[in-house]
Amino acid sequence: MKKLQWKYIRWIILVLLLMSIFLFRFVSGTGEFYARSIYPVISSCLSRIASWFPFSLCEVLVIVMLVCLLVYPFIARRRNRRWRWIAVTxxxxxxxxxxxxxxxxxxxxxxxxxxxxxxxxxxxYEEQRFKQFLSAYTDSLNAAFSQEVYVSQPALEQAIKSVYAKIPEKYGLIRPKDFQHPKRSFCNALYSGVGVLGYMGPFFDESHVNHELLPVQRPFTYAHELAHLLGVSSEAEANFWAYQVCIHSTDAGIRYSGYFGLLPYVVVNTRGLLSETEFKSWLDTVRPEIIKQLYDKEAYWDDRYNKLLGKLQNVVYNWYLKSNQIPSGQKNYAQVIGMILSLPTNWWK
Known part of the structure; x- marks a missing residue:
């Protein structure tokens, strides 16, 4: 009798939690309430637990759950459980x-x-305004250029977190905690094979950074994944904060990583918005060392990329983003330029 009562209580709680998710999805303002009032508490608790372990708890949980789902039917059948019982479980x-x-x-x-x-x-889109941004960005990119970028992991985390802590509260990002550190993945080669540079582990609020990143990519990627941990879901917005946080750093290497990290999205937007002649003219204004660095980076990741797995990952991730109210899917990454152009020059204050 007690088992039966617990089963009903468990299902009632589960149904209520499922209903609450649909409430947050469809009732305006409730999602923002969660992000500002509930998520900071949940995130602090889960990431604190995760900080006690040097490995990714999120990946361990997923692997254990997959093994359980595969093994449980065999164990249940040996105990004479019906297939219906197994399926419901x-x-x-x-x-x-x-x-x-x-x-x-x-x-x-x-x-x-x-x-x-x-x-x-x-x-x-205003052509003149875009060209003004392009000119200012290119000047800053060229001036910030560094052939080698090296920042130790502790120094990098401290520098990035200190800038995030200064972002005005109206933007709704929670404050980073000292105990929140990026994790390394058990499946790093697999992520490199599909072009994933990092990801957010939602089950224990852990950020993950690909340990094969080039030094010039590390600050921007870490800042991007930390933005997700601080409550940002949009990939474009995570890119926006990664760019802004890096270029506001006092460390020259981190600043250059910010400008360099934005470069692929600037290239995509410039090629799509300007004529071929104008695009080539702009490209000639970028320092050749930076262009070479960009090509070298692409070649570095192309050597690790698996076309079949990459195509599968693109389809799945595109569907995942679109199912979570990001209709542009993976194109959302490149929309960061629109965010930059929409803000006034004194927006940080």
Missing amino acids: EVEILLWMYVWFYWGWGINYFRNDFFERAGVTPCT
């Missing part, structure tokens, strides 16, 4: 994982977008 496990994913971090997908929180209207 496995569905329940998956639903609890679904709830944990969203309540642990995923509800941040349903918060107000960047422009609403910043109190600005997304800018429409």
Whole structure:
């Protein structure tokens, strides 16, 4: 009788939690309430637990759950459990994982977008304004150039976190904690094979950074993944904060990583918005050492890329983003330029 009562209580709690996720998804303002009032507490607790372990708890959890889902039917059948019982049990496990994913971090997908929180209207394309940005950005990129970027991991974390702590509260990012450190992945070669430079582990609020990153990529990528940990779900917004935080650093190497990290998105936007002649003319204004560094970076990752796995990952991740209110899918990464152009020059204050 007690087992039966616990089963009903467990399912009632599960259903209520599932309903709450749909509430956050569809009721305006509730997602922002979660991001500002609930997530900071959950994130602090989960990431504190994760900090006690040098490895990724998120990956351990996923691997253990997958093994359990595969092995459980054989164990249950040996105990004469019916297939219906097995199916219901496995569905329940998956639903609890679904709830944990969203309540642990995923509800941040349903918060107000960047422009609403910043109190600005997304800018429409104006050629002159874009060219002004392009000229100023290119000057800064060229001036910041560094052939070698090296910042120790402790110094990098301290520098990036100190800038994040100064971001005005209206943007809705929580403050980074001293005990939050990026984790290394068990499956790093697999992530390199599909072009993943880092990711956010939602089950224990852990950021992960690919340990094969080139030194010039490390500050920008770490700042991007930390933005996710601080409550940012949009990839474009994570790129925006990575860029802004890096270029506001006092460390010259971190500043250059910020400008260099934005360069691929500037290239995509410039090629799409300007004529071929104008694009080539702009490219000639970028220091040749930087162009070479960009080509070398692309060749470095091309050597590690697996086309079949990469295509599969692109399809799955595109679907994942679109199902979580990011309709542009992976194109969302390149929309960072629109965010930069939409803000006034004194927006940081």
